[in-house]
Amino acid sequence: MADRMRISLSRGDITEQHVDAVVNAANSSLLGGGGVDGAIHRKGGGAVLAECRRLRASHYGGGLPPGQAVATTAGNLPARWVIHTVGPVYSTSEDRSAVLASCFTESLRVAHGLGAESVAFPAISTGVYRWPLDDAARIAADALHNAEVTVPRVELVLFSETALAAFRRAFDTA
Template identity: 85%
Template sequence: MADRMRIQLFRGDITGHRADAIVNAANSSLLGGGGVDGAIHRKGGEAILEECRELRASHYGGGLPAGQAVATTAGKLPARWVIHTVGPVYSEAEDRSAVLASCFTESLRVADGLGAESVAFPAISTGVYRWPLEDAARIAARALRTAEARVARVDLVLFDEAALAAFRRAFGTT
């Protein structure tokens, strides 16, 4: 349950963060991209890409839908697994906040299935998908605090000071 989950905030590079599972803000192709996705694929090495190709050839021929999550090896990263989740592109015309929340809860569900004790998340959808930081942080806080998960520790690893500040406000940890 979420009440037993310890949530911590860090500023840093998620590819160097030690956790059982690292969440990748992936694109639907699962084959790498920019931002966090590109960094995870570059630093994790070929093993991640190979498993992603296998997933595309079997269950996810059309790509991974937004809000869902799937795991692969972590390759050379300091983790056992990478949990890939596709965040929604921000839209002023359509409320996609439930899809963003699902990225967090589905990633935790996958982590539970793997037996992960710790999971590190980036600020999903706040890069090229343009989700406003304050809103993304609020959605993440609500999703993580209400999630039914056995994971003992969740780390939010934020790339810069602006993201760290927004998530601190949302989690009330100034």
């Protein structure tokens, strides 16, 4: 399906991307945190947090489960929407790769449903959730290349040169 999507990789700050939707590597509370989640909430401002609180008060009282995705306004970000997805914590004793793949495919499904023409992804689960970069990049590449639902332009915005190199290897763009 990737032939209907143009996928690009770059090093940068996901909160500065001029795309229709930015994917947030959220925690299940949807109320902000560290890393990408904290940066998106800080820059997006009160409107993002207010919509997340409404989601918690209605459909996601127990939090957003890992592998699922939900959209809110982007607030002060240069995007139209934030798509929040909760990546799995890496485990050496349990294979959670399908949950990580679901973060990408469910986020694409939500973006498609919104009518987004472009979406930016971070390296989901590779920060505080400790997923090894090379493996996360491979899972992301497989998920995006095999997704049933697509958007015209997908950007993977990586925060470090190390992450960018891992994702380039996985997407064969080195």
